[in-house]
Amino acid sequence: MLDSRLTIIDIAREAGVSSATVSRVLSKHPNVSALTASRVRAVVDKYGYQPNSIARGLQQRQSHVLGIIMPDIKHPYYAGIFSAAQREAEGAGSVVQLYRLEYNGSVTEEFIRRLIERRLDGTLLTGGFIESPNARELPIVLDRLRQYMPIVTIGPEIPGFECARVWPDLPNGVRRAVDLLAELGHKRIAFIGATTDTRSVGEREQGFREGCERLGIEAILYNESIHNPAKGEESAVRLLDGLPRNRWPTAVMVINDLMALGVLKGLRTLGLTVPDDMAVVGCDNQFFSAFTDPPLTTLNLNAEELGRLAMRQLIGGTGDLSVNAPEPIVVDPGLIIRESCGTRRRMAQMLAAEPALEAV
Amino acid sequence: MLDSRLTIIDIAREAGVSSATVSRVLSKHPNVSALTASRVRAVVDKYGYQPNSIARGLQQRQSHVLGIIMPDIKHPYYAGIFSAAQREAEGAGSVVQLYRLEYNGSVTEEFIRRLIERRLDGTLLTGGFIESPNARELPIVLDRLRQYMPIVTIGPEIPGFECARVWPDLPNGVRRAVDLLAELGHKRIAFIGATTDTRSVGEREQGFREGCERLGIEAILYNESIHNPAKGEESAVRLLDGLPRNRWPTAVMVINDLMALGVLKGLRTLGLTVPDDMAVVGCDNQFFSAFTDPPLTTLNLNAEELGRLAMRQLIGGTGDLSVNAPEPIVVDPGLIIRESCGTRRRMAQMLAAEPALEAV
DNA sequence: TTGTACGCGTTATCAG
DNA sequence: CTGATAACGCGTACAA
Numbered sequence: 001m002l003d004s005r006l007t008i009i010d011i012a013r014e015a016g017v018s019s020a021t022v023s024r025v026l027s028k029h030p031n032v033s034a035l036t037a038s039r040v041r042a043v044v045d046k047y048g049y050q051p052n053s054i055a056r057g058l059q060q061r062q063s064h065v066l067g068i069i070m071p072d073i074k075h076p077y078y079a080g081i082f083s084a085a086q087r088e089a090e091g092a093g094s095v096v097q098l099y100r101l102e103y104n105g106s107v108t109e110e111f112i113r114r115l116i117e118r119r120l121d122g123t124l125l126t127g128g129f130i131e132s133p134n135a136r137e138l139p140i141v142l143d144r145l146r147q148y149m150p151i152v153t154i155g156p157e158i159p160g161f162e163c164a165r166v167w168p169d170l171p172n173g174v175r176r177a178v179d180l181l182a183e184l185g186h187k188r189i190a191f192i193g194a195t196t197d198t199r200s201v202g203e204r205e206q207g208f209r210e211g212c213e214r215l216g217i218e219a220i221l222y223n224e225s226i227h228n229p230a231k232g233e234e235s236a237v238r239l240l241d242g243l244p245r246n247r248w249p250t251a252v253m254v255i256n257d258l259m260a261l262g263v264l265k266g267l268r269t270l271g272l273t274v275p276d277d278m279a280v281v282g283c284d285n286q287f288f289s290a291f292t293d294p295p296l297t298t299l300n301l302n303a304e305e306l307g308r309l310a311m312r313q314l315i316g317g318t319g320d321l322s323v324n325a326p327e328p329i330v331v332d333p334g335l336i337i338r339e340s341c342g343t344r345r346r347m348a349q350m351l352a353a354e355p356a357l358e359a360v
Numbered sequence: 361m362l363d364s365r366l367t368i369i370d371i372a373r374e375a376g377v378s379s380a381t382v383s384r385v386l387s388k389h390p391n392v393s394a395l396t397a398s399r400v401r402a403v404v405d406k407y408g409y410q411p412n413s414i415a416r417g418l419q420q421r422q423s424h425v426l427g428i429i430m431p432d433i434k435h436p437y438y439a440g441i442f443s444a445a446q447r448e449a450e451g452a453g454s455v456v457q458l459y460r461l462e463y464n465g466s467v468t469e470e471f472i473r474r475l476i477e478r479r480l481d482g483t484l485l486t487g488g489f490i491e492s493p494n495a496r497e498l499p500i501v502l503d504r505l506r507q508y509m510p511i512v513t514i515g516p517e518i519p520g521f522e523c524a525r526v527w528p529d530l531p532n533g534v535r536r537a538v539d540l541l542a543e544l545g546h547k548r549i550a551f552i553g554a555t556t557d558t559r560s561v562g563e564r565e566q567g568f569r570e571g572c573e574r575l576g577i578e579a580i581l582y583n584e585s586i587h588n589p590a591k592g593e594e595s596a597v598r599l600l601d602g603l604p605r606n607r608w609p610t611a612v613m614v615i616n617d618l619m620a621l622g623v624l625k626g627l628r629t630l631g632l633t634v635p636d637d638m639a640v641v642g643c644d645n646q647f648f649s650a651f652t653d654p655p656l657t658t659l660n661l662n663a664e665e666l667g668r669l670a671m672r673q674l675i676g677g678t679g680d681l682s683v684n685a686p687e688p689i690v691v692d693p694g695l696i697i698r699e700s701c702g703t704r705r706r707m708a709q710m711l712a713a714e715p716a717l718e719a720v
Numbered sequence: 721t722t723g724t725a726c727g728c729g730t731t732a733t734c735a736g
Numbered sequence: 737c738t739g740a741t742a743a744c745g746c747g748t749a750c751a752a
Contacts, residue, residue: 007745018723023747033721048504050476054417055745058728063414065457074443074647079434086433086458095478097425097455098446116410118455144408229651261651268653287434291589291621293628293653367729378739383731391737415729418744 006049015043026051057119064094066314067120071103071127076286077256078126080303081154081310085124088311094121105129107138112145119148122314124307126154131198133159152314154306156199157328164313166306166329170200171207173299173333174253177281178211180297180335181251184342186279190220190249192235192259194227204255204283220249227255232262237270251279251341257286257298264292264340280340295338305331366409375403386411417479424454426674427480431463431487436646437616438486440663441514441670445484448671454481465489467498472505479508482674484667486514491558493519512674514666516559517688524673526666526689530560531567533659533693534613537641538571540657540695541611544702546639550580550609552595552619554587564615564643580609587615592622597630611639611701617646617658624652624700640700655698665691 008026012019017036024032025040043049057063066089070078086096097118101111106129115123123145130138130153139160145151146163153165181189191208194201205221212219222239224231232254240248254260260282264274272278274294282289282298289296309329368386372379377396384392385400403409417423426449430438446456457478461471466489475483483505490498490513499520505511506523513525541549551568554561565581572579582599584591592614600608614620620642624634632638634654642649642658649656669689 008747009745019746020723020725020748021721024722027747029747031721036721050473050508052418052479052745053477054414054423054479055728056747057414058412058418058730058745059747061728072443073433073446074436074439076434076436076439079436079439082458083432083434083460086460090460095457095459095474097457098442099455100443100446100450113410114455117413119412119414148410229647233651258647261648265651265653265655287589287618288621288648291593291625293625295625368731369729379729380731380739380741381737384738387731393737396737412729415744416731418729418746419731421744 174207236266534567596626
């Protein structure tokens, strides 16, 4: 019969050895004779003994637990990051805990307390709350957290706080999308962005503005505070309603694919055909993006790659991450050209001319 | 200056009290004078001391950590469960760890070792691996796990293993969808299901079969082993290709919305119009389902509700869960009627006649 | 190769 | 109300 509160000592007694020996066997210490080892193992198996990782963690001062902080695991972008990060951690024998921090939340003293008291081996942070330029306390709080564990972010640089991080080159990616639309003949493009003052928003906008400017394209900006399909639908309608027909854009770029999904519906509702009446380009490349009507041209942010790389940094981290932050890893977002942006013929030309593009 | 390895003893010394007193202050024990309490707090704040929950866990024999086992957090259904469960756990001061177990995996001795050694306070299990009828070892392995912690499942009954569980009434839900299609005049309906031999598949099929039989509707079954949008697209084409035109169904039900998303695309590719040429009904009600073209009529499984309820069971669990399993909580899936199933006029009639339906 | 004994950081018990 | 002290379950010097 199994006993759930068996300890190493019970096993030791039963096997006629000391607890130290049992410990050695269990942690595969080399200096233990094959005979005793097998005898110990027999007892372990007989009682179904399982070592207690809590006690082990206390002794070794590492929990083999990694924290992941993000706003919303239901968002496919974050789900992608989390999934890949979990997988990576699992491969290294660690386990991940999710700490939710709402979109409009901030990294407070109070919040990091929860992480510190858990004595995590490290933390992966991602979300708008590490991107806000006027979060004065952020570097201070993170510095405090770092005294306890290494930190990796998926986000832009945090002024006053250096750490390992991974981030897509958003301005460049968006610029590339603008280039594509320009090539396809568009002269007036709208960008449905966000009112939020975060870098991930700012960088997209920046890429859009610069891209348009460079090519002499008229840029129209429209911002929304919340980003879901419903808001996307609404924003498409409002954007066009707010403009005289002769100033309508012929193409619209959308801050993410969730929004773009709604935008597509909004345009349908208005009786517009995509891409003939209006080209649409998204950003994220979610699982549904190849299945919208029409399939969505989008920027591939590669959430899973971001998650994987970030977690790898965290695990491989020597701990001196705190002293010398390594160079940030910049991931280049590939443009995924589908049908929502326009004719296939032009696509083919583009593909031939520009090897950096990805076709799907 | 903060020291990251401060212990309760250091605080005690500095405050001129014993470690026991510090402990009492920190855990808000009543029997401690206001004066000493404030003196201790001052020192705690001064040094930014954070108690170590690992040590606490060792002493109290509870980790305040809950495990969640599921196949794929990227799947919006599981993301919904996880998200709600995490929120619920957080509300109770616990934290969740994700343990991935692939769709085609099984709950092995080896796998539960990982949970046991973490000394979790409980485990929430969901996924096909607890639904397979011929997993002979499953009850044995779970019994073993239960010696260490309470278990809750989101799934059908596991023969030979009673525990708290939450599950939607799939047969009934699907039957209701069939009823709707029958009311809309369909006489031949296809079901795009799964080859997998799990209860969540079987119950859907059963509901479909019974629903059709009862109403004298011709039922066509088509099964797919993998369920993603791409497979959905493929299956729509194959289903129809395999049938002479005069035996085509006029409506198709799909095992989940992810598949349905692909089915919609497949039908578009074939030049068919939904719902005029073919009605479509999904299952899951994901975030994108209201934004497909046309918006998808679907069964609302309410993943978040499932996750919330399950986690609540786990947290509220007295531990005698192992002895007397409570009645399973059966959640009734509401039918969400959108445009993919047919005319709005008929919908209105249905809604008036059947108050159990949800309109969105 | 094996055993002894201490420490990891807390809480709980029992005196005072 | 407060303080010693013994657990909690394991790893690891150090000694044998």
